Amino acid sequence: MPKTHELTPGAPIKMADLISDGAHFCDDREQAEKEFLALRERLVALEPKLYADASRSLLVIFQAMDAGGKDSATRKVFTGVNPQGVRVVSFKQPTEEELAHDFLWRIHKQTPRRGKIVVFNRSQYEDVLVVRVEKLAPKSVWQARFEQINQFEEMLTAAGTRILKFYLHISKDEQKERFQSRLDEPSKNWKFSPDDLAKRAQWDDYQDAYEDVLKRCTTPWAPWHVIPADRKWYRNLAVCRTIVDALETMDLRYPEPTWKPGEYKID
């Protein structure tokens, strides 16, 4: 079950065939919400073990079309986890200094130290998505990045970082509804920007770019997970389940003391 949404390296993939409606996988919302809360409790309990173990780290990457739920999935899944153990990094438009370096420079600075969880809200993948669609770099440059990203992720994995990549997949209709509610509800107005519509007009170009990302960067060490994200309750469940499953297979252990507890006396 946890592998339901994990892509297989080398397998063919078509964006048009991907399912965005979680109801296809689970028709009992109430049960799903209950299971999600139980999983989140397990996540809360696993974080201090990751910290105490101090030999591995976890990097969670969220990518999605606008309004796909990156912010909301981060909040829902990690709320309750000790904030000292989790850091969320939002990658925005690169600065002049970041652009003056290779595209992985700003990413590498933010990877988790041993014992910690880092969540990327957008990531190195923007450099083969927006950069490609907006033609911010020549094709020869962004084409080379798929392999550069794979090698980078393989090196991180070898150093003890478990990488979980989530593409939160929503339909074009669902995006419309979410944008519309940002227009209709005054308290959500600030989340909307007229620029969002220009990007929506490029929907197909972005989907093509995502297809390449999912195909070319699903590796044995860091496969993509395509999460049906039209229904938030299913999205949260699927993401949380994948994270908990990954942490539980890490076999995290509290370190043995290098000293004998009985030998110390506190005055």
Add this chain to the structure above:
Amino acid sequence: MPKTHELTPGAPIKMADLISDGAHFCDDREQAEKEFLALRERLVALEPKLYADASRSLLVIFQAMDAGGKDSATRKVFTGVNPQGVRVVSFKQPTEEELAHDFLWRIHKQTPRRGKIVVFNRSQYEDVLVVRVEKLAPKSVWQARFEQINQFEEMLTAAGTRILKFYLHISKDEQKERFQSRLDEPSKNWKFSPDDLAKRAQWDDYQDAYEDVLKRCTTPWAPWHVIPADRKWYRNLAVCRTIVDALETMDLRYPEPTWKPGEYKID
């Protein structure tokens, strides 16, 4: 009530007179825990307003003797707040590169951007505490730092950062009990280090150093709060109350859109 533990600039202060037992201020633990949870709900709700407002930020500083509860207060108070809005920074022994700069260099890099909350677990104050007690710098150097810290904090405040400084005050007996439980309970062994005892032997020196910190760095813009921390339930309540009170007096607002919601149609 929220000002109970806030020090007054220029007022005399003696460490020996400070109360570490929260029961002195509140004798109803059950009621305190209920109030704490309600306050935390308010904190959870204030964070997105701080983010949307995007003109101010919050810097929370925790200092304490070992086992004083910096980690645990951070976890208790901020658990439930959107992890995307809060970043926790733990300052450890400085690196060679950090030591090659002025003492505020590594601190300044970590201050919150507008709209965000940052929690410092240890801080610039270590440079007038451990540095002084361990004689890591000459007196003329660390003496000058009180004023340098005050000026730094005044500048941050002028730029929109609200600074809340908490000294979590425990008694020497309470520290003994907490160390003992780290020795006695195998699952807590990893939290103990034999070095902790060497530092405990310097208790009085550290208290003297803290007295100067509290006296010399309680300013109108960033006063210290001395939190009675022997009882964790009172500590959590007092810290959370101070933070909520500060955020509520900031008068945070959702920004008005610069565009007209009615003028946009989503295709």
